[in-house]
Amino acid sequence: MMLAGNELRFTAPSSLRGVQAVAPQLEKHVKDALENVHDLVYLRKHPLTQLLVPTTWVNTIRGAKLLQRYLFAAIEQLKPDAEIARRETAWRTYRLLSLRYVDDVTFHEAMDRLGLSQTQYHRDQRHAIQAVAAVLWDTHVRNTPHAPPPVPAVITRENLEAACSPALPRPDSARLPVDEQEYVWVAGLCDDPFYDDGRRGWAAAAAALHVRAHVAGPRNTDAESQRWLLENIVGGPNTAGILMCPLDHGMVSDALRKARRKGIAVVLGNSDADDVKVRNAFIGPVNEALGQRAANLAADRNRT
Numbered sequence: 001m002m003l004a005g006n007e008l009r010f011t012a013p014s015s016l017r018g019v020q021a022v023a024p025q026l027e028k029h030v031k032d033a034l035e036n037v038h039d040l041v042y043l044r045k046h047p048l049t050q051l052l053v054p055t056t057w058v059n060t061i062r063g064a065k066l067l068q069r070y071l072f073a074a075i076e077q078l079k080p081d082a083e084i085a086r087r088e089t090a091w092r093t094y095r096l097l098s099l100r101y102v103d104d105v106t107f108h109e110a111m112d113r114l115g116l117s118q119t120q121y122h123r124d125q126r127h128a129i130q131a132v133a134a135v136l137w138d139t140h141v142r143n144t145p146h147a148p149p150p151v152p153a154v155i156t157r158e159n160l161e162a163a164c165s166p167a168l169p170r171p172d173s174a175r176l177p178v179d180e181q182e183y184v185w186v187a188g189l190c191d192d193p194f195y196d197d198g199r200r201g202w203a204a205a206a207a208a209l210h211v212r213a214h215v216a217g218p219r220n221t222d223a224e225s226q227r228w229l230l231e232n233i234v235g236g237p238n239t240a241g242i243l244m245c246p247l248d249h250g251m252v253s254d255a256l257r258k259a260r261r262k263g264i265a266v267v268l269g270n271s272d273a274d275d276v277k278v279r280n281a282f283i284g285p286v287n288e289a290l291g292q293r294a295a296n297l298a299a300d301r302n303r304t
Contacts, residue, residue, distance in 0.1 A: 026232050030071075030133040034101045037071055040064040047228065052140050055220035072102060074135040078128075093128045100125075178210050181240040184233050186226065187217035188245045188270075202243075212238070223248035227255060234259045241265040249273050 029047050036042045043049060043064035050058055052070060057063030075097040080090040092114060099110040111121045185202055187195050199215050206213030216233065218225035226247050233239055234255050242259060244266065246252045256278040259266050265280050272282040 025228070025235070026137065027129055027133045030136065031129045033067065034071060034097075034129070034132065037068055037101050038104055040068065043067050048136075050222065051218065051225050051228070052136070053219075055222075058220075070136065070140065071132065074132045074139070075102060077135050077139075078131050089124075089127075092124060093131060096121075096124055097128050097132065180212070180238055182212045182214065182236065182238040183241040183243070184239060185213070185215045185217075185243040186230050186233065186245070187215055188226065188247045189217065189219075189221055211240070218247075221247060223251050227251045230255045234262070234264065239264055241267070243267045243269055244279075245270045246273075253278050 033046055033048050040061050044059055044061055049063050049067045053063040053066045079094050099105050099113060202213055216229060230252055256266055268279045268282045270284045
């Protein structure tokens with residue numbers, strides 16, 4: 001997604017098969033936001049605003065307007081090509097979204113205009129909500145990196161450790177074809193340049209292993225948003241592994257335990273958890289060793 005002047009440009013979702021990979025909790029929030037899309041006072045404190053808009057705009061009308069634009073743009077992204085026959089399901093999905101949420105007509109009126117029974121309307125509405133959730137996921141949350149050139153990963157014994165806890169059964173997702181397995185790095189502050197080198201290494205490793213790999217995370221240091229995002233990723237049917245840099249270990253421990261019970265591999269980075277059972281491995285600085293080495297260097301410098 002790029003914001004150029006007043007024009008919001010979206011990249012297409014990787015595929016609408018991604019509809020099935022979006023967790024129900026996200027779909028519930030998308031439905032609620034669409035049902036209230038013209039109520040800016042309501043939207044300014046909505047969970048999707050907390051997740052998607054810049055930190056300084058959270059709880060503001062400006063942030064609510066930006067979320068509203070994201071939702072309308074996601075609907076427009078689902079508009080089929082002109083040559084597709086208007087009787088096709090894709091057109092019906094787009095027209096339902098446009099009538100119900102952009103034009104703000106009642107669901108009874110939308111139902112009449114589309115010539116649908118109430119049962120068919122609600123079935124189509126569920127599919128439409130899933131489609132909008134998939135677009136938002138692909139364009140704002142998942143942050144799939146463009147394929148960068150491979151770079152070597154350098155790990156030194158002096159400042160890294162990998163302490164492994166007992167393995168659990170392989171996840172159901174591990175039985176999928178390798179190129180359908182998804183590995184997600186849940187960062188602490190997704191837009192921070194600090195992660196740039198890590199993104200390149202993550203993408204290079206994914207290319208070498210022929211798996212899908214994504215970097216996701218809140219756009220601000222919001223531990224609650226990170227927890228909510230992690231729960232959605234754990235619920236994904238294709239999730240096979242997670243690298244996590246927690247902002248608050250206590251807030252994500254239950255979701256990580258759930259991931260391990262499902263057999264999803266969990267690696268913690270940067271700082272380790274007190275309860276090592278929530279992860280398979282830890283990779284990060286050994287802070288005690290770094291502190292001792294820094295103290296020794298300072299003492300040596302003081303003697304010279």
